Amino acid sequence: MIIGLTGNIASGKTLVAEILRSLGIRILDADTIAHQLLLSDKSVAAAILRRWGNPVFSPDGTVNRKALASLVFSSPADRQYLENLLHPKIKKEILRTIHECRKKKQSLLVIAPLLFEARFTWPFDEIWLTVAPYHIRLQRLRQRDGLSYRQAKRRMKSQLPQRQKIPHARLVISTDKPLKTLKNEILSLCKRKLTT
Numbered sequence: 001m002i003i004g005l006t007g008n009i010a011s012g013k014t015l016v017a018e019i020l021r022s023l024g025i026r027i028l029d030a031d032t033i034a035h036q037l038l039l040s041d042k043s044v045a046a047a048i049l050r051r052w053g054n055p056v057f058s059p060d061g062t063v064n065r066k067a068l069a070s071l072v073f074s075s076p077a078d079r080q081y082l083e084n085l086l087h088p089k090i091k092k093e094i095l096r097t098i099h100e101c102r103k104k105k106q107s108l109l110v111i112a113p114l115l116f117e118a119r120f121t122w123p124f125d126e127i128w129l130t131v132a133p134y135h136i137r138l139q140r141l142r143q144r145d146g147l148s149y150r151q152a153k154r155r156m157k158s159q160l161p162q163r164q165k166i167p168h169a170r171l172v173i174s175t176d177k178p179l180k181t182l183k184n185e186i187l188s189l190c191k192r193k194l195t196t
Helices: 015-023 030-040 042-054 063-071 078-104 134-145 149-157 161-168 178-191
Strands: 003-005 026-030 107-113 126-131 171-174
Touching: 003 078, 003 161, 003 171, 003 178, 015 107, 015 178, 026 030, 026 078, 026 149, 030 042, 030 063, 030 078, 030 107, 030 149, 042 078, 063 078, 063 171, 126 161, 134 171, 171 178
Parallel strands: 003 107, 003 126, 026 107, 126 171
Antiparallel strands: none
């Protein structure tokens, strides 16, 4: 089975994916693909340089993701530009990996925060959605990324509201619970739905 795991920022996608990875499920993370593109794709780096110039590059010549994120989350036009630059390449790698897993009859979990925003739900057998209350996600995001209250709210606002995604997901996983409880739920889910 090919699963698309999505959810708003700081909703617990990575935690759920790590639990599934520990159970032997293959994981592909769209954010990791994006990071690799920023590090190694010369055409991406050149486009970023043309758009934003040297301030978003580190002294070693690589894209400074923190500086870039600060810019793109401050401007819808800049965010759209970056998404238009990266999303086709990310989708291509996801589709390549899905094709490989289907040939091998392997289960695959693809973590992709913007599945609904990018209208990219069609390659998956099921879409699973991680959810958590707004105040929990805000707190997690501020702690994780060292953001101010305003910065964190701006990043959260850049995505579709969680409530709009829930009706379109096959499975909704609440991460606002003790870790042991969540792990037991994921284990039960894995036994019912997935085979390695």
